[in-house]
Amino acid sequence: MALKHTTPPTTAPTDSPTAPQQRIVQIAQAQARPVAERVIEATRMSLQSRLDCARTPGEHHAMLEARQQLVRLASVMAERYPDALRKALEQDTAQGDDKPTRSLFTVHFDELELMDETQINESVERARARQILISAVEGPLADLDALVCGARGLPLVQPEHNPLRPDVFLQALQSVVSQMQVTPQVRHDWMGLMAQALGTELRSLYLTQIDQLKQSGVKPVGYAMRQATGEMLYVAPADEGMSPGFAADNDLSASSSTGDPLLTLDRLRRLLLGEFNAAPAPDQAHALPGDPGESFAERFAREFEHPAAALPQIDSPATDFAMTVPAAFEALQEMNQVGQMMERLGTPRAPAGSGADGTPAATQRLQVQGLGQTLSMEVVALMVDNIARDTRLLWPVQQFIRALEPALMQLVLADPRFFSHKEHAARRLLQDITDRSLAFNSPDAPGFQSFMRSLMHIAGPLTTATIDSADDFENVLQQLHAKWDEKDQALKQERLRAIEALQHAEQRHLLAAQISRELWLLPDIGKVPDAISRFLLGPWAQVMAESRLSAKPGAADPGRYQELADALIWSVQPELTRANTAQLARLLPKLLTKLREGLASIDYPADRTEAVFELLMQLHQQAFTPGPGMAAPSHAPAPAATAATPTAEPPPQPAPLDDDPWVAPSEARESGYIEISQSPQSESEGADPAPQAEAASSDAAAPSLPRATITVGTWVNLQVAGQWERTQLSWIGSHGNLFLFTSPSGRTQSMTLRLLSRLLQHGAMQVLAEQAVVDNALNAVAQTAMHNSVESRH
Known part of the structure; x- marks a missing residue:
C-alpha cells in the first residue's frame, strides 16, 4: 500500500471547530439546485447516447421511456433536491457524535429474512449507486475528511464528522427519485447514470473545499493509506504503548471472499427463509438445480431437448420458451457455480483432521444435495474465514475457530436454522468463545493459557466429531459455561461490591440534587456569601442526602442537618447576628461540631472545606465587632463585595442531575474510581x-x-x-x-x-468494537452477497 504522511495539526485553527463545517454546508446548500440540474442534464445526455446505440427494440424502448420521463420530471426533481439535501444534512447534524456507524447503504445479515424481493432489489440498487459514486470521489474525499477533522481539532480522521459525505448527497437524490411516479425499471436506468454525474459534481466541490481549507491554514490529520481495495484510509500513528491485538478498523467486508456469483443477496435471503430446505423425494422426476448426482449433459438434455418430459404433466404440455431455454441456461450457470464452489470448499481449510487427499475428514463425510446445501456451506466458510481474520482475536483463538469449520458445515446440512435463529446453540457457542477471548490482549496475558486449555478440552472434540444436531453444541456450551462460572464466581463478589458502592453514590447524588433545589428556594439563601451558598448546595446537600438514605423511613430531619442549614444561613449574616450575639455564642460550638460530623459521614476531604470554615470564622467575628460601615448613610455607595461580606446577588444554581456525582473516598477505593x-x-x-x-x-x-x-x-x-x-x-x-x-x-x-x-x-x-464478532462476520457475508449482486447487475 502507498503511505503518505500528512503533518498533524500543531496549532488550532483561528476559527472555531465548527466554523469550516458550517461554511462548507452553506456552500453545498447554495449549490444544491445547480448541482441537481447539471446531474439531471448529464443523465439525459447519457440516456440519449444509449438510445442512439440501442441494438434491440426492448433496449430502445427502455432508454426512450427513461429519457422521456426524465425530461418530464426534470424541473420537479431539481426543485425538490435542495430541500431533500437540507433535511439530510440537518438529520446528520442532529445525530451529531451519537450518529450510528452503520451506513444506510448496507444490509445486516439478520435483517434479510424480514425483507421482500422489492426491498432486496432496492438495497442492491442503492449499494450499486454508492459504489459508482465512491469510486468517482475517493481520492478528494479522503483529503477532505482529513482536513475537516483537522479543522475540528480531532486527533485522527473520523469520516462521519465530514458533513459533505457522498452518502448524504446520494441519500437526498434517492429520496427525490423515489418520490417520482415512475416504474422500477426507469429508476434503475436513472440511478446508475445519476450516480456517475453526481460523482463528477462532488469531485469538483471537494477539490474546491480542499483548496479553501488549506488556504485557511487548516492541516490534515493522520496518515493516508491506500488499501488493497483501492480505498483511502486515514489513521493516526500507532503508539508504542498500544496493547497487542488491538485494531481500530474491524471491517471484514474487504477481507471476505472476493465473491462467487452463486452467493447473492436474494439467495442468501431465501436461505434464511428456509426456501432451500425441502429435500427432493427419491422418486422425483427431476433433481434440484445443481444436484451433483446428475451430470450437466443429462440436465441439459432433459430440460432443453425434451422439456415436456422434464416438467410435471398438466392438462396441456408446457412448451413456453421461458420454461425451456432460460431454464437450461440457468441450470448451466448454477451447476457451474456449484461445481466451482464445491471445488473451493474441498480444499484444506484446517490442518487438523484432514484426510489423505488433504480434505478435512469431516468434510469428506458430507453428502451435499442441491443448491441450498451448497450455499449453506459457502456461507459457513465465509463466516468462519471472517471470524478467523478478525484482528480483535488472538491467533490461537482464530485457529481454533477454523478448526470448528467441519463441524459447523455438518451442522448446517442437518439443521439450517443456524442461519435464521440468532439464539442457536452453535451461534451462541461461537459468540461466547470469541467474546470471552476479547478479555486477553496477548497470548501471555494472565489466564489466557487456562482459557485455551478449557476450549481444547471441552470444545476440541467437536473438530473431529460427527455432528447430527445442535445438541452437540448445546452440551459443549453448557460445559464451558460451568467451567467459566467457577472462575467468575471468585470475581463476582468484588464486582458486586463495586457496583453496590457506585449505586449508593448514584442514589445519594440524585437525592442531593433534589435537596439542593429545596435549599435554593429558601428565602435567605441569596443573602449569604457565594462560597457559603455553594457549600450548602453542594457538599451539605450530599450530607443531608446520606443521612436520609441511612435513616429509617419517615424520619423528618435525620441528623437535624436541615435545621443546621437554616442556622448556618442565619449565622453568616452579621447584620442579623449583631442584634443577638448571645444566641450566636451559644450556637457556634454546636454548629461547628455538627458541620464536621456531617462532612465526616460522607468522608468529605477536609482540605476542600478549609476555605469555607475560614470564611465562617470571619463572618462570625464581624458579629462581635461592630463595623464602622453600619453607620454609613443610606445614600452612600455600597462597598465592593469581598469574600467576607454578604452579597445580594442570586445564589448559585442547584446542582443538576447530569453533574458529576460525589463519590466518597471509601466508595472510590471499592470501585477503583x-x-x-x-x-x-x-x-x-x-x-x-x-x-x-x-x-x-x-x-x-x-x-x-x-x-x-x-x-x-x-x-x-x-x-x-x-x-x-x-x-x-x-x-x-x-x-x-x-x-x-x-x-x-x-x-x-x-x-x-x-x-x-x-x-x-x-x-x-x-x-474494540460495538458489534459482536459473530454478528460482524455474518454481516460481512451479507456484504459479500451484496457486492456479488451489485457486480452481477453492472
Missing part, C-alpha cells in the same frame, strides 16, 4: 489548576459519548498509569452518568460520563 483530574489531558496540563478548571467547565457544558454509546459487555483498551489494560464495561448507572469496568483479573475502574467522554476523545480509551 478515577477522578477527572487523573485523565490524560489533565495530567498533561501539569500542576496548574487553572487549565484543569477551565477544561472541567468546558466538559460540563455537554458531557456526551462520542460517536456511539458504549453498552454493557463492550471490551475496551484503557490506558491506566501509562499502560494499556484490556477491560470490559460491566455496569452503567441507571441515569447513565457512572460507569464500571472490570478486567479479567477482577480489577475494577469506575468513572463518570464526563471522564469517559474525555478518554475516548483523547485516545486514552480504545473501543
